[in-house]
Amino acid sequence: xxxxxxxxxxxxxxxxxxxxxxxxxxxxxxxxxxxxxxxxxxxxxxxxxxxxxxxxxxxxxxxxxxxxxxxxxxxxxxxxxxxxxxxxxxxxxxxxxxxxxxxxxxxxxxxxxxxxxxxxxxxxxxxxxxxxxxxxxxxxxxxxxxxxxxxxxxxxxxxxxxxxxxxxxxxxxxxxxxxxxxxxxxxxxxxxxxxxxxxxxxxxxxxxxxxxxxxxxxxxxxxxxxxxxxxxxxxxxxxxxxxxxxxxxxxxxxxxxxxxxxxxxxxxxxxxxxxxxxxxxxxxxxxxxxxxxxxxxxxxxxxxxxxxxxxxxxxxxxxxxxxxxxxxxxxxxxxxxxxxxxxxxxxxxxxxxxxxxxxxxxxxxxxxxxxxxxxxxxxxxxxxxxxxxxxxxxxxxxxxxxxxxxxxxxxxxxxxxxxxxxxxxxxxxxxxxxxxxxxxxxxxxxxxxxxxxxxxxxxxxxxxxxxxxxxxxxxxxxxxxxxxxxxxxxxxxxxxxxxxxxxxxxxxxxxxxxxxxxxxxxxx
Amino acid sequence: xxxxxxxxxxxxxxxxxxxxxxxxxxxxxxxxxxxxxxxxxxxxxxxxxxxxxxxxxxxxxxxxxxxxxxxxxxxxxxxxxxxxxxxxxxxxxxxxxxxxxxxxxxxxxxxxxxxxxxxxxxxxxxxxxxxxxxxxxxxxxxxxxxxxxxxxxxxxxxxxxxxxxxxxxxxxxxxxxxxxxxxxxxxxxxxxxxxxxxxxxxxxxxxx
Numbered sequence: 001x002x003x004x005x006x007x008x009x010x011x012x013x014x015x016x017x018x019x020x021x022x023x024x025x026x027x028x029x030x031x032x033x034x035x036x037x038x039x040x041x042x043x044x045x046x047x048x049x050x051x052x053x054x055x056x057x058x059x060x061x062x063x064x065x066x067x068x069x070x071x072x073x074x075x076x077x078x079x080x081x082x083x084x085x086x087x088x089x090x091x092x093x094x095x096x097x098x099x100x101x102x103x104x105x106x107x108x109x110x111x112x113x114x115x116x117x118x119x120x121x122x123x124x125x126x127x128x129x130x131x132x133x134x135x136x137x138x139x140x141x142x143x144x145x146x147x148x149x150x151x152x153x154x155x156x157x158x159x160x161x162x163x164x165x166x167x168x169x170x171x172x173x174x175x176x177x178x179x180x181x182x183x184x185x186x187x188x189x190x191x192x193x194x195x196x197x198x199x200x201x202x203x204x205x206x207x208x209x210x211x212x213x214x215x216x217x218x219x220x221x222x223x224x225x226x227x228x229x230x231x232x233x234x235x236x237x238x239x240x241x242x243x244x245x246x247x248x249x250x251x252x253x254x255x256x257x258x259x260x261x262x263x264x265x266x267x268x269x270x271x272x273x274x275x276x277x278x279x280x281x282x283x284x285x286x287x288x289x290x291x292x293x294x295x296x297x298x299x300x301x302x303x304x305x306x307x308x309x310x311x312x313x314x315x316x317x318x319x320x321x322x323x324x325x326x327x328x329x330x331x332x333x334x335x336x337x338x339x340x341x342x343x344x345x346x347x348x349x350x351x352x353x354x355x356x357x358x359x360x361x362x363x364x365x366x367x368x369x370x371x372x373x374x375x376x377x378x379x380x381x382x383x384x385x386x387x388x389x390x391x392x393x394x395x396x397x398x399x400x401x402x403x404x405x406x407x408x409x410x411x412x413x414x415x416x417x418x419x420x421x422x423x424x425x426x427x428x429x430x431x432x433x434x435x436x437x438x439x440x441x442x443x444x445x446x447x448x449x450x451x452x453x454x455x456x457x458x459x460x461x462x463x464x465x466x467x468x469x470x471x472x473x474x475x476x477x478x479x480x481x482x483x484x485x486x487x488x489x490x491x492x493x494x495x496x497x498x499x500x501x502x503x504x505x506x507x508x509x510x511x512x513x514x515x516x517x518x519x520x521x522x523x524x
Numbered sequence: 525x526x527x528x529x530x531x532x533x534x535x536x537x538x539x540x541x542x543x544x545x546x547x548x549x550x551x552x553x554x555x556x557x558x559x560x561x562x563x564x565x566x567x568x569x570x571x572x573x574x575x576x577x578x579x580x581x582x583x584x585x586x587x588x589x590x591x592x593x594x595x596x597x598x599x600x601x602x603x604x605x606x607x608x609x610x611x612x613x614x615x616x617x618x619x620x621x622x623x624x625x626x627x628x629x630x631x632x633x634x635x636x637x638x639x640x641x642x643x644x645x646x647x648x649x650x651x652x653x654x655x656x657x658x659x660x661x662x663x664x665x666x667x668x669x670x671x672x673x674x675x676x677x678x679x680x681x682x683x684x685x686x687x688x689x690x691x692x693x694x695x696x697x698x699x700x701x702x703x704x705x706x707x708x709x710x711x712x713x714x715x716x717x718x719x720x721x722x723x724x725x726x727x728x729x730x731x732x
Contacts (some may be wrong), residue, residue, distance in 0.1 A: 108693045272568060371677070396668040461565035479679035482565060485685045493690025500694040504701040507613075514618045 013248040018150050035260055039225050040175045045152075045518045050177040059172035061143040062129050062165065068176065070141060079238035085149075087138065088115075092249035094348050095368065103247050106429075108352055109387035110442045111195035111298060112327075112366050117401035119231035125190040126160045132163035134428075146179070149186045153178040161405060184220065187229040188219040196294065197321070202244075202381040203294035203336060204285070204450040210337055216290045217451050224454075232259065245447055246365055251345025251375070257281070279343070279377040284452045284460040288382065293320050296384040301439035304416040311416070316523070326402070326413040326476040328387075330383060338380030338448050338471045342369035348446075353431050355395045361385065361441040362397070378472060382446040382475045387441075389422060393434030397442070525722045528629055530673050530715050535595075538586050539716060545579045546692060551688050576656055599642045606635040617705060627723050644695070648688060655685040681689070 026373030046266065049055055056070070059065050070077050084090050089103030102470060104122075108114045115122040116134075123131040129143045137143065145157050145164060156175045159167045166172070192198060193208050200281045214224030219232070233242045233255050242255030257280040264272040274283075288294070304325060306312070311325030320332040346368045356362045369376030389398035401424040404411025410424035418437055425431040465482030473483070531539070541614040555562055562573060597687065603715035608624035613636070615623070625634040632643060658681045704713040715721035 077537065165641070194565075268570075270573075461569075462561075465558070465565050478677050479682055481556050481682060484679075484685075486679075489683050489687045489690070493687060496690055496694040497697065500697045504697060508701065508704075510618055515620070518620060 014054060017157060031261060031265065036225065036228050039227055039231060043511065045180045049179050049198065055176045057173065059176060062145065062147070062172060065172050065176045066142050066144050068148055071147045071461040072444055076238065077144050080127070080144050081141065082242070083137070084243070086144065086352070088126065092506040094249045095346060097348065097385055100351065102249060102349060102351070106352055106366065107247055107349060108248060109397060110384055110388050110444045111201060111386060114399045116399050117425045118403040120163045120327050120405065121163050121403035123164050124160060124162060125375050128166045130163050130165060141160050147175050149182045151186060152183060153521050154185055174509040182230050183228055184301065197295045199289060199292050202446060204448045206292050208291035213411050214454055244345040245367060246444060249271040249347050252346065253307065279379040281380050281449055285380055285448050286453055286457055286459045287337055288448050288451050289326050289334050290451055292320060292333035293334045294336065295330055296333045296336070296383065298384070299329040300388045301328060301385065303328035307418065324520050325416065336382070339383050340378050340475060341367050341374065341381055341445065342371065342376045342475065343367045343379045343447065344369035344373050344376035350397060350501065352398060352399060352429060356440065362441045364444040367445050372459065378475060380448040380449055384444045384446060388442055389418065389437050390434065390440035391434050392438050393436055394432055396431060397440065398422050398437060401425040401428070525724060526724050527720045528717050530627065530629055530721045533719065534589055536716060536719055538582065538589065541582055545575055545582065546599055546696065548575050549579065550689060550693060557686060573660060577662065580653065596598045599638055599645065601638050601642060602635050604635065609634050609636045625674055625720065648691060652685065652688045655681050655688065
């Protein structure tokens with residue numbers, strides 16, 4: 001017997017260590033210190049544009065500036081003109097739909113709905129000059145607006161209702177002489193105000209991020225990493241990394257946490273293991289809209305009420321618009337807990353003209369994924385809910401004409417007449433309008449990626465690993481310790497314990513009673 | 525009656541460390557299960573995993589001890605006196621009948637104990653160890669990763685481990701009660717603490 005013992009024991013111990021060694025993951029270097037050091041060095045412009053004679057002149061039209069840029073930066077405009085910033089559409093493969101060209105150019109949302117017929121206003125944020133209608137020439141390089149992204153003078157701004165033209169007050173010479181890498185101001189001027197106001201669309205991108213602290217956003221806080229947007233949203237030939245799945249469909253060109261932090265940034269292996277199924281953002285963005293409110297719901301059906309023939313607005317105590325005659329009724333939220341969905345990096349969209357499904361609410365975009373999908377992770381999302389114009393006969397979401405410079409042009413914001421607005425908008429996009437409209441419930445899913453909190457504020461274990469009302473209580477397609485139980489195991493398990501206790505109790509009781517009887521009987 | 529050494533030093537050390545570990549594993553385990561809150565979830569997971577490793581080490585020592593000392597023979601099942609032992613617990617004990625089997629250093633376990641402890645060692649503990657290791661080292665199916673140990677989720681492993689935990693709690697309850705059925709209600713407990721127990725004088729040569 002003895003000759004087996006030593007090998008047996010050795011085998012057992014080896015087995016334990018073997019199991020431990022093949023399964024352990026490399027926690028990776030503590031990268032945060034290295035990253036802080038790397039990004040503490042702020043890039044300085046390599047040249048002073050004010051010294052270039054080509055720029056020491058008066059620019060009457062912005063296109064003259066573009067021509068001057070292209071003169072030296074030979075060919076860069078062709079890169080810009082291949083970007084989604086210029087085209088407002090991308091070539092996308094959408095599951096079940098094939099290859100489609102999708103973007104702001106042609107897609108509907110459940111905020112201001114769509115740009116068509118509204119280009120004069122919406123396209124203020126286009127990186128071009130003069131996209132006022134369908135006739136815009138996307139091949140004219142002189143219409144590329146280099147300054148929207150590269151102005152470092154902080155004086156450049158575009159004109160409201162000006163189809164992307166600069167505000168007449170801007171001194172183009174000053175701007176042209178002070179250009180450089182895009183700053184938060186350049187990006188935020190458009191991306192913080194999407195949907196017609198600060199923080200309306202994203203919830204995690206808003207004007208507070210121009211100057212904030214690390215409690216709000218560890219990456220952008222001036223007492224934190226103080227990063228520019230382009231630190232993460234890097235660009236190769238003017239093609240930026242990162243996009244938002246309100247418009248995008250494919251799993252590519254994403255800006256990820258892992259770019260800097262690796263896939264195993266935690267010291268604790270159990271936490272690192274979560275990363276396979278849980279996106280970084282899920283734990284590290286416990287709430288969004290931390291400073292100013294974001295719009296959570298938009299009810300277009302109440303739009304059009306007038307006071308003494310004039311449109312009006314009602315505000316809440318924080319200054320958020322609760323009602324606007326031109327847009328309807330809004331619900332706002334601050335310090336909002338995200339909702340959570342599975343997401344594998346692909347999405348599909350309601351494409352303009354699609355017949356809507358029978359089920360309500362209608363998803364304007366759908367993020368794909370499930371537990372069984374090896375590419376899917378749980379991500380936090382802002383869900384924006386709306387009641388928006390809908391043609392019940394053709395079963396289509398409506399593109400209305402909302403903006404107009406003057407009354408009588410069909411714009412709802414001036415004329416407050418849905419029928420004209422809808423007829424004008426639908427004719428413009430080449431879709432039929434039955435003459436009937438109602439308001440349909442829609443939902444739009446916005447992944448939340450910014451406003452990362454300091455690590456001490458990360459979502460704790462029991463906010464998900466809890467029996468009731470956890471953050472991901474709605475994601476039921478998998479077993480999660482601490483949340484899920486099996487009714488049979490619980491029943492038989494507690495049953496076994498209860499029966500044992502009962503058996504022991506009865507047995508002990510009988511023993512005690514009988515032994516007392518015996519001892520009292522023994523006494524004379 | 526005479527006092528003999530029934531449980532030697534390692535035997536007692538093994539028994540009591542196992543007691544502590546099983547109770548601790550149950551406490552931390554049921555916190556992970558969501559049944560109670562004590563350490564906090566993250567701490568419970570970490571402590572449960574550490575205790576699991578200590579338990580594995582203890583098991584390795586215990587296996588070594590069982591084989592080097594021949595103590596494994598204590599668990600060989602026998603039908604001799606099996607019925608008598610069962611009848612003792614069901615009826616005899618109430619009549620103050622004598623124990624049908626005699627305890628000695630060489631036969632510490634009665635026929636029923638032999639069966640129960642054998643099942644514990646050969647079935648319950650291995651199931652808990654294997655399911656526990658799978659639970660701990662479970663890797664989510666990832667594209668490009670090793671496919672040989674692919675589980676669709678934690679569920680089966682977790683449920684098996686949980687069922688085993690319930691069973692072990694029930695076992696501990698029964699065990700704690702049954703140790704009061706010795707010569708006196710505390711004689712078994714004292715023996716497991718001191719190692720010595722009073723047994724009847726042997727009338728002939730012990731078997732084995």
